[in-house]
Amino acid sequence: MAVSYTKYLRMYHMPHMWCPGCGIGIIVKAIIRAFDALDWSTDDLAFVSGIGCTSRAPGYLDMNTLHTTHGRALSFATGIKFARPDKHVVVISGDGDATAIGGNHLIHACRRNIDITLVIVNNNIYGMTGGQYSPTTPVGARAATSPWGNIDIPFNVSELVKGAGATYVARGHVGSGVQLERLIRGGLTHKGFSVIEVLSNCHTQYGRRNRIPDAIDLIEHISKSTVSVRQAEKMSPEELKDKYAVGLLHQDTERTEYCDDYNKVIEHAQLER
Amino acid sequence: MDNTEKKQRQVVFWPGNKVVAEAAVAAGCRFFAGYPITPSSEIAHVMSKRLPEMGGKFIQMEDEIAAMGAIIGASLTGQRVMTATSGPGFSLKQENIGFASFIEAPCVIVNVMRGGPSTGLPTALGQADVMQARWGTHGDRPVIALTPSYLDELYNEVIRAFNLAEMLRMPVFLLIDEVLGHLSERVEIPDPSEYELVERPRPTVSPEEYYPYDSSQGDVPPMADYFTGYRWHTTGLNHDKTGFPTTDPVICQAEEERMERKVSGNLELIEKYEEYMTEDAEIGVVAFGTTARAALVAVADARKKGIKAGLLRPVTLWPFPEKPTRRLGQRIKAMIVPEANLGQMIYEVERVAGCNGPVVGVNKIGGVPIYPGEILTRIEEFA
Amino acid sequence: MSDHFEARFAAVGGQGILLAGDIIAEAAISFEGKYAVDSPTYTAQVRGGPTKVDVIINTKRIEFTRTTAIDFMLCLAQKSWDRFGFDLKDNCTVLIDPSLVHEVDEEKYKVYRLPIIELTKTKMKKMVYTSAVSLGAMAGLTNYLNPESIRKALLKKAPRGTEEPNMQAFDIGFEAVKDLRHG
Numbered sequence: 001m002a003v004s005y006t007k008y009l010r011m012y013h014m015p016h017m018w019c020p021g022c023g024i025g026i027i028v029k030a031i032i033r034a035f036d037a038l039d040w041s042t043d044d045l046a047f048v049s050g051i052g053c054t055s056r057a058p059g060y061l062d063m064n065t066l067h068t069t070h071g072r073a074l075s076f077a078t079g080i081k082f083a084r085p086d087k088h089v090v091v092i093s094g095d096g097d098a099t100a101i102g103g104n105h106l107i108h109a110c111r112r113n114i115d116i117t118l119v120i121v122n123n124n125i126y127g128m129t130g131g132q133y134s135p136t137t138p139v140g141a142r143a144a145t146s147p148w149g150n151i152d153i154p155f156n157v158s159e160l161v162k163g164a165g166a167t168y169v170a171r172g173h174v175g176s177g178v179q180l181e182r183l184i185r186g187g188l189t190h191k192g193f194s195v196i197e198v199l200s201n202c203h204t205q206y207g208r209r210n211r212i213p214d215a216i217d218l219i220e221h222i223s224k225s226t227v228s229v230r231q232a233e234k235m236s237p238e239e240l241k242d243k244y245a246v247g248l249l250h251q252d253t254e255r256t257e258y259c260d261d262y263n264k265v266i267e268h269a270q271l272e273r
Numbered sequence: 274m275d276n277t278e279k280k281q282r283q284v285v286f287w288p289g290n291k292v293v294a295e296a297a298v299a300a301g302c303r304f305f306a307g308y309p310i311t312p313s314s315e316i317a318h319v320m321s322k323r324l325p326e327m328g329g330k331f332i333q334m335e336d337e338i339a340a341m342g343a344i345i346g347a348s349l350t351g352q353r354v355m356t357a358t359s360g361p362g363f364s365l366k367q368e369n370i371g372f373a374s375f376i377e378a379p380c381v382i383v384n385v386m387r388g389g390p391s392t393g394l395p396t397a398l399g400q401a402d403v404m405q406a407r408w409g410t411h412g413d414r415p416v417i418a419l420t421p422s423y424l425d426e427l428y429n430e431v432i433r434a435f436n437l438a439e440m441l442r443m444p445v446f447l448l449i450d451e452v453l454g455h456l457s458e459r460v461e462i463p464d465p466s467e468y469e470l471v472e473r474p475r476p477t478v479s480p481e482e483y484y485p486y487d488s489s490q491g492d493v494p495p496m497a498d499y500f501t502g503y504r505w506h507t508t509g510l511n512h513d514k515t516g517f518p519t520t521d522p523v524i525c526q527a528e529e530e531r532m533e534r535k536v537s538g539n540l541e542l543i544e545k546y547e548e549y550m551t552e553d554a555e556i557g558v559v560a561f562g563t564t565a566r567a568a569l570v571a572v573a574d575a576r577k578k579g580i581k582a583g584l585l586r587p588v589t590l591w592p593f594p595e596k597p598t599r600r601l602g603q604r605i606k607a608m609i610v611p612e613a614n615l616g617q618m619i620y621e622v623e624r625v626a627g628c629n630g631p632v633v634g635v636n637k638i639g640g641v642p643i644y645p646g647e648i649l650t651r652i653e654e655f656a
Numbered sequence: 657m658s659d660h661f662e663a664r665f666a667a668v669g670g671q672g673i674l675l676a677g678d679i680i681a682e683a684a685i686s687f688e689g690k691y692a693v694d695s696p697t698y699t700a701q702v703r704g705g706p707t708k709v710d711v712i713i714n715t716k717r718i719e720f721t722r723t724t725a726i727d728f729m730l731c732l733a734q735k736s737w738d739r740f741g742f743d744l745k746d747n748c749t750v751l752i753d754p755s756l757v758h759e760v761d762e763e764k765y766k767v768y769r770l771p772i773i774e775l776t777k778t779k780m781k782k783m784v785y786t787s788a789v790s791l792g793a794m795a796g797l798t799n800y801l802n803p804e805s806i807r808k809a810l811l812k813k814a815p816r817g818t819e820e821p822n823m824q825a826f827d828i829g830f831e832a833v834k835d836l837r838h839g
Contacts, residue, residue, distance in 0.1 A: 010506075013517065042504060043500060043501070043502045043504060044500055046499055046500070048346075058506065059506055059508065059517060059518070062504055063504050064349075064499040064500060064503075064504055064505070065504075065505075065506040065507075066346070066349065066506075066507055066508075067506070067507070067508035067509065067510065068342065068345075068372065068509065069342070069368055069369055069372050069509055072338060072339070072342045072369065074339075074342075075334060075338065075339035075340075075341075075342030075343050075346070076342040076343065076345055076346035077346060078332070078334070078339070078342075078343050078346065079304070079306065079342060079343035079344060079345060079346025079347040079348075079349075079354075080346040080347065080349060080350055080499065081346075082304075082330050082332055082343070082346075082347065083304055083330060083346070083347035083350040083352050084350045084499070084500060087499075087500050104335050104336055104339070105335060105339055105342075107335075108334075108335035108339070262325075262330065265325050266325040266328055268325075269322070269325035269326045270325070270326060270328070273326045284685065284686075286678070286681055286682055286685050286686075286692070286694070288694075396697075452695065452721060455695065455696055456693055456694070456695050456721055457678065457681060457693065457694040457695075458691070458692065458693040458694070458718070458721075459685050459691055459692060563721060566719045566720055566721060567719075567720050569719050570719045570720045573719075642721075642722055644720070644722070644724070645720050
């Protein structure tokens, strides 16, 4: 059955503020389809963001929505989830928001394994503030603050969160909305901290400075840089250079979840009291 | 006082930081997020033990900023929330404090003030965060800061802080200093029947009719708990009554002015001060926190020497008690303002006192308290 | 000065001396209906660093919380004396352990020497009772608080199961100062 997007959207706020062709649209639609497939009530969902282009997404979704400060979405989301472990908390963030200014919260949310789903829209640039290089801008790429080419080594976001202890790590891209929905749904149902890194396009700020100014061209460029997890397993490190494995990269269902563990603390404390 | 009522009160000998934590629990606080910092850490120690006992939640976050974010998140679910910190942490929290002010999320922030700027004197007192409390976050927003001087007063002010935060939907600061935080003294714990716990206003309309910043019934809009069907949006951007962003200058101005009115229009509720021998005073002293205790001794000593001195002690420091300061200021020869900083509250006293004579500070930093004798010397100088 | 009393307990961090201050204050509040404040000094390095706790007792509510004229001081480390040996009244009763504190102003103060550490070690076997021995000695040397009040407060504050040895330690200190002369 076709998904009724309007059931989840605050249509009275359309048109949205994103650039035509922006990957965020594809991502938000994938998130909606994932919600719809799980048949969760929007009353039970909190959708939280920080600052940047992604931060505007919660405003368009008809649920409990919170647009917070730069980089801090996960800390607010942690407060919500920890106060109400019975509800669903989803965070959307960008590469700058999540891995630069919010990097500390990111690694600690991973370590804590609190049951929050984080979607990181990685478009390799600070879009909203005017195209400055981010922690995921490739070496050599041009940005508003790297007119001579970027010299910073980028993060591999998925590897970073895996290393920090996230128990569900997936990478998708805007060239495949179907796969993306599946990966997000997997994250939503996973009990623990889950991260879905989405390779996305900012043709406006990144593409125009790096000779791929068209949205479709940039999405195609991103698609071509991806290989499936299964393919990647068969490839040499040489062959994998500049390629991104997409799919479910890591899942650990053994580790206990933070709120569950804290419930045991409460039980213990009340017994001892 | 009625003796039968007094008998019901538990008398304890607790350090100030424990008083803060126990009073918070009594005030219905069931969510605390914090980050270790001297000299406020003992508050977190007690909360980490007490909250799970009460079925509440304690979380030590990765930094001060995250602790502030977490309590705002929990506040949105309807919880009474608190964090505690000290100078450097108070600095780090400022952006999210502004956010809480702007989305009008009730929360209590304790700042156990230490000495010096930067890392300063972590284990010693200071009172130098007066202006940071008022103006620390960018932009305009209303402020309430409570500065009790005694531990039994502290207990009651913690409860009042929660009530004000909930009633007015805003962050409330409890500014105490290291001396009060670590000092132990006799505290009479009021029986729960002696105080009221006030809840935030909640919507009485259906979700369809609900606007999160609807001020048609007053300056404090009803606040729906998350996950109760109201599905509202909030943002740190300037927003209108629907909670969604706006850049309309008329709405921006009206909404920010409404926020300011939550304090300026409720002074009777918020303001609290004590006067000691001010009726016929010729020399006025204005002091808060533990410095006010030294000032009280100085005033009493001055009286013994025949000098008509009087003390005004703000318990609510922000909004500043303008009326009593002016009342005192206009009939005295000189105003003495002792504070453990290089002169902060004195600007407010100068602004509002309308004093014909000099307004003089007694300023001492370095972690050592101002002694009564130092204040007395100044009083004598201007008598 | 019968309505006002100031005491200072100085040692190095870890000797449990902060607890002694608490017990004296508890004695005044719970068993004599007096007011008390207790202010510990936190030095940057709490463990092993010089530390002290000041206790003020009065029959009325105490306004200024710092000591200005100390009646009794217990000191268990030279470096703590060097750092905190001020604000003492002339004639202040000073109790030191001679194995740990060597130089104090004999002219100004009534100095009592009691080998508290040695006494605790030989008679109690466990150093955790240093505070209780010290409190007993203090009770024997000062008369502001009834020794029985201090004893009761110690009993109240003692961890479960240690009541008896704490009482024993208190009595050891109390008896040991009976024939002690200052100087």
